[in-house]
Every structure is written in structure tokens, then in C-alpha cells.
Amino acid sequence: MTKEPPGYRADYADGACTAGLLHRSGPAVISRPSRWRAGRGITFVEIMIAVLILAALLLPVYQFMNSAVRETERFYVEAVAISQAKFIMDTLMFQIPWRAIRAGNPARFEDPKAVPAVQSLLTALMPRLFGSGYEGATAGSYLGDGLLTDKKGFLYRIRLKCLDLDEVEFAIDIPGKGLSSFMPNKLTPKDADGKYSVMKKLILEIRWSLHKGTDPLQDPQAKALHLVAIKSHLDE
Amino acid sequence: MMMEKRRRMNDRRGIAVVVVLFFAVTIALLMYMLVGSNTNLSLQNKKTLGQLQAYYLAQSALQHAMLKLRFLPKETYDAFAAGSTAPYPDVESDLHPQIRLTKPSGDNWSLYAAGADDQECPVEGKYLLRSIRLDSSLDGMSMVQDGYELEAEATVKGTGGLTHTDSVKEQIIISRFTGGIGP
Numbered sequence: 001m002t003k004e005p006p007g008y009r010a011d012y013a014d015g016a017c018t019a020g021l022l023h024r025s026g027p028a029v030i031s032r033p034s035r036w037r038a039g040r041g042i043t044f045v046e047i048m049i050a051v052l053i054l055a056a057l058l059l060p061v062y063q064f065m066n067s068a069v070r071e072t073e074r075f076y077v078e079a080v081a082i083s084q085a086k087f088i089m090d091t092l093m094f095q096i097p098w099r100a101i102r103a104g105n106p107a108r109f110e111d112p113k114a115v116p117a118v119q120s121l122l123t124a125l126m127p128r129l130f131g132s133g134y135e136g137a138t139a140g141s142y143l144g145d146g147l148l149t150d151k152k153g154f155l156y157r158i159r160l161k162c163l164d165l166d167e168v169e170f171a172i173d174i175p176g177k178g179l180s181s182f183m184p185n186k187l188t189p190k191d192a193d194g195k196y197s198v199m200k201k202l203i204l205e206i207r208w209s210l211h212k213g214t215d216p217l218q219d220p221q222a223k224a225l226h227l228v229a230i231k232s233h234l235d236e
Numbered sequence: 237m238m239m240e241k242r243r244r245m246n247d248r249r250g251i252a253v254v255v256v257l258f259f260a261v262t263i264a265l266l267m268y269m270l271v272g273s274n275t276n277l278s279l280q281n282k283k284t285l286g287q288l289q290a291y292y293l294a295q296s297a298l299q300h301a302m303l304k305l306r307f308l309p310k311e312t313y314d315a316f317a318a319g320s321t322a323p324y325p326d327v328e329s330d331l332h333p334q335i336r337l338t339k340p341s342g343d344n345w346s347l348y349a350a351g352a353d354d355q356e357c358p359v360e361g362k363y364l365l366r367s368i369r370l371d372s373s374l375d376g377m378s379m380v381q382d383g384y385e386l387e388a389e390a391t392v393k394g395t396g397g398l399t400h401t402d403s404v405k406e407q408i409i410i411s412r413f414t415g416g417i418g419p
Contacts, residue, residue, distance in 0.1 A: 061263055068270045075277040082285055089292055093299075105347060159347045163354055165334045170304055171326040172311050175318040179325070180311070187307045198303060201335065203358065205347040217348060224346065226358035227289055230296035230335055232303035 074210055077154050078223065081206045084148065084156065085227050088129050092160070092202055096121070098233045101200060102193060107144035107162035108136060112192030130158050153212040159205050164197035165230070188233070198233040286394035289359055290402035293329070293337070293390030297363035298404055301327045301386050305408070306415045313382050313412055316370040327365035327388075337361045339393075361392035366403060380412040 092101065100118055102108040109126070111118040119140050126134050130146025144160030171181045185196040204227045209219040216222035304324055305312055315323035329335045339345075339360035340353075365388050372383040389403040410416065 078281045161347050168332050173323050174315040175320050228359045229292040232299035
């Protein structure tokens, strides 16, 4: 028994037809033999079609990944803003003396006792807290307001509002004596701003734009976060 | 021989479906993971901010109570000596109009907007003193000091219907007659 070569067809052997052409009674019909049987490769057109199909499949994936990168950047900016807000609030609540945070929108930072250590602390802290633009009207005076730029070039507007809470009552319930209430003016002398204030409400706002280099105050799509805390006069 | 070869070809033809399905499942998994990770990041940031806010309000409550200890050290000791367990009923943000934390109706509240009302606050929540306990008293020759343990709690309503709660506990020593607070 003879071994047939790959792609062998009996009708080739008897000369009835040539490869790719079948002679029938009608007009000649061009036909391609099976790729598998003929052992042929894949044509360039087929490769191009396959590439097109693949591209059509990968296009939405690319778009999705592109938007995912943008989203990741959005979360990065938000995380930076949260981190800065935490740093500012920790500093305000636990580091800066109560008397040096003065009421206003934006708040003022100025030590009425002008203690050199406190002045140095404020001078060192202000650029880290508010970036730039926090300079006050006089030397040693600062504003709770500024513009911070992160390493990627996003801009953050930071503002602190401080309110004196001078009408908060202090009550104590002593068994046998009942409830006694005290207003701050019975408990403390006036502060440097002429108020009987022993608590301050601190409201922090950080505003940022999702476009690099854009001032958030100029961007109507800017995002913002807020933190609120009440600081009590525990310094002395 | 031919039949054998044809059978093998037919066997191999089915692999195209498997390859396509594998490819589709891989892409679907990739997209699902990306969507999931982004959603997690967004939720994580919201939770972090809410927890931070709750923490600062709890610290505010603690400072509020410590301020009362500083101003009323003798009265506080007298209250405990007379059998009180809760001498500070007013260390609660909702009880003080100036402290109350009620969010304004609009979402666009900003410190940069002109004419912002002093009563308005961008955060909705409350704080309170959960407990105060007289731990110890030192009645020495040169000083009279009392040790207290305080626990404060805060709750904040965050975005997306999330509620965040935090509590802080602290022990302090206070001079009964000068009101000086120790570590």
C-alpha cells in the first residue's frame, strides 16, 4: 500500500482537475481547498480581520482602564486632602495653644502673650499647615487660609474658621444641692479679644480641583471636605 | 489514515470555543476587579473621613469634660463624695445651641461663600460624655489631687447613609483647689 502525501486528493491524480480548480459541466468555479487538508497557513487578510476583532474587543477595555487611572488619581487627591485635614486638626487640637487661635473666617493665629516659643512654633507650622498665602497683616500674625500644592501638581485651598463659644453654660449636679449652672464670665477672666470665651469651634475646609494646576476656587467642579472640632481652654 | 486525521481535526475545532470563552472570562474578571478596587477606594475614603470626624468630636467631648473638671474640681469631688455617678449632665453637644452640629440644607456649603451663618455647620453629629469616674484621691500634705477616668463618644452622619461612631477614654489627675490638670 502506497502512502499518500499530505493534501493528496484522488481527483488530482487522474488529471481531472488542477489544484483549486474543479472542472464541471458548467462554467468554471473557483474553489479553495480546505486549509487543513492543503496544509496552508493563515492569509494576511485573515490575520488583519483577527486583529480588528481583537482591537474591537480591547477598545472598551482600554477605555475602562483609562477611566480607572483617572478615578485612581481622583482618589489619590482625595486621600491627600484627608491626610492634610488630619494633620491640621491634630495640630490645632493638641499642639497650638488655645489662646493663639483667634476667632474669624479665616481664623487668625497670633499669641497675645507673645511667648517666643509659641511664635517659633507658629512660624514653623504655618507653611506645613496652609502651604502659602497665610501671611497676616502684622509680623507674627498669620491667617488660617492658604494654597497648598502636592507633588503631582494638584492645588488645595485650605481655610479654617474659628468661632468663640462664649455662651456655653457649665452645669454640675451635686446630690443634696441640686443642679448648679455657671456662665463662663463667672469662671474665667476676659480673653485677649475681650470675651469670656473658654471654647472655640474650629471648622476646616479643604477644597481641591481634579485638574492639575487649577485653583479650586476657579473650578466649579471642585470637591471639598470639612472637619469640625471644639477646642477647650486647657492650657493653663 | 485520512479518517484518523479528519477526526483529529474535528477534535481540535472545538478548542476555539474554549479559547474564546477563556479570553472573555479573563477580560470580564479584569474589569470586575478594576471596578471593585475603585469602589473600595471610594468607600474607604468616605469611611476614613467619617471616622476622623467622629474621633475629633469624641476628643471635643473629652476636652469639654476636662474643662469642667478644671473649672469645678472641688464641686466635682463633692458630687462624687455625695454618691453621684453622673455629675456632668450637660456634656452633650445637642444641649448647647452654640455647639450643636446640624448640617445646613444645601450641599454646597462653603467657608468661601459670602455671608456664611455662624450657626451653620457642615457636619451633622453629636458628642457626649459616656462616663466619668473618680478613680483615686491623694490628700497629701502639700497637695490634694483627684484621679478621674473619662470616656466620651461621638456619632457622625456621613455621606451615603453611613454612620460613624468613635469613643475615647482618658485618665487624668487634677488638683482639687487650683484646677491644674496633670497627665
